[in-house]
Amino acid sequence: MPSKPVCIAQISDLHIKAPGTLAYGRVDTASALERCVTTLNELDPAPDFVVISGDLADTPTDEEYENLRHLLAPLKLPFAAVPGNHDSRELMRAALPLADYAFQYGPLNQRIEIDGLALLLLDSSVPGKPHGELDAQTLTWLDATLASAPERPALLFLHHPPFMTGIGHMDRQNLLNAGELVSIVERHPRVQLIATGHVHRATFTTFAGVPTTICPAPNHAVDLDLAELREPSFRVEPPAFHLHTWFPGADFGNVVTHHVPIGKFDGPHPFFGPDGKLL
Numbered sequence: 001m002p003s004k005p006v007c008i009a010q011i012s013d014l015h016i017k018a019p020g021t022l023a024y025g026r027v028d029t030a031s032a033l034e035r036c037v038t039t040l041n042e043l044d045p046a047p048d049f050v051v052i053s054g055d056l057a058d059t060p061t062d063e064e065y066e067n068l069r070h071l072l073a074p075l076k077l078p079f080a081a082v083p084g085n086h087d088s089r090e091l092m093r094a095a096l097p098l099a100d101y102a103f104q105y106g107p108l109n110q111r112i113e114i115d116g117l118a119l120l121l122l123d124s125s126v127p128g129k130p131h132g133e134l135d136a137q138t139l140t141w142l143d144a145t146l147a148s149a150p151e152r153p154a155l156l157f158l159h160h161p162p163f164m165t166g167i168g169h170m171d172r173q174n175l176l177n178a179g180e181l182v183s184i185v186e187r188h189p190r191v192q193l194i195a196t197g198h199v200h201r202a203t204f205t206t207f208a209g210v211p212t213t214i215c216p217a218p219n220h221a222v223d224l225d226l227a228e229l230r231e232p233s234f235r236v237e238p239p240a241f242h243l244h245t246w247f248p249g250a251d252f253g254n255v256v257t258h259h260v261p262i263g264k265f266d267g268p269h270p271f272f273g274p275d276g277k278l279l
């Protein structure tokens with residue numbers, strides 16, 4: 001069990017295009033990632049690690065991953081990434097060759113240990129499809145990896161949410177075999193958080209009794225349409241990411257998720273004057 005807090009920043013759904021190309025003809029995802037990297041680099045204290053939870057590229061192509069590498073180069077923090085439905089396993093493996101993938105071929109699962117806290121990155125992508133699924137190889141690996149150190153807290157990261165958000169067109173392409181994930185999570189109380197992406201908006205629930213989140217994006221958000229009133233759409237809302245801080249304590253400690261807006265904001269300003277009195 002780790003003895004000091006561990007802070008994991010999660011960014012998601014970068015949708016990087018070839019240089020000079022806008023996503024959906026409208027969103028400058030490259031500039032959005034630049035602003036995101038600036039905010040990450042300015043966090044004080046700095047997070048221990050960054051997880052990118054899928055859709056790093058958009059169509060995807062070699063050129064997009066090359067642009068992604070260029071845009072992530074200024075990031076001062078260590079990071080790892082898991083694919084989303086807009087990614088290619090092969091192109092992503094080639095673009096991020098130093099990652100410690102669990103398998104030489106197929107799903108890009110990873111286990112990362114930060115001061116005794118386990119981050120398990122699960123590849124929920126299904127080549128050529130928008131929905132998510134954890135294949136048999138990944139489910140077996142997850143169960144065995146969780147069983148290998150039952151005393152250590154673990155955070156799971158995957159692209160596709162395993163729950164319904166109420167946004168119909170996204171729910172139809174979420175993690176289709178979520179029931180199989182329930183069975184595994186229920187066997188391993190060390191799982192303290194399930195953190196996902198895909199919907200580009202901050203969402204919180206519980207899944208198999210575990211706090212479960214969707215991370216907002218640095219660019220555009222899926223339209224908050226809970227009654228299918230409109231065609232599938234997006235809005236350019238305030239960009240943000242998540243900061244998951246694990247605090248030590250009994251029963252695997254406690255995870256707190258902060259929603260962090262991206263950009264420059266007025267402050268910080270002191271609450272108290274030089275005389276120690278509240279201003």
Ligand SMILES: [Fe+2]
Pocket residue numbers: 054055084085086159197198199
């Ligand atoms: Fe996605």
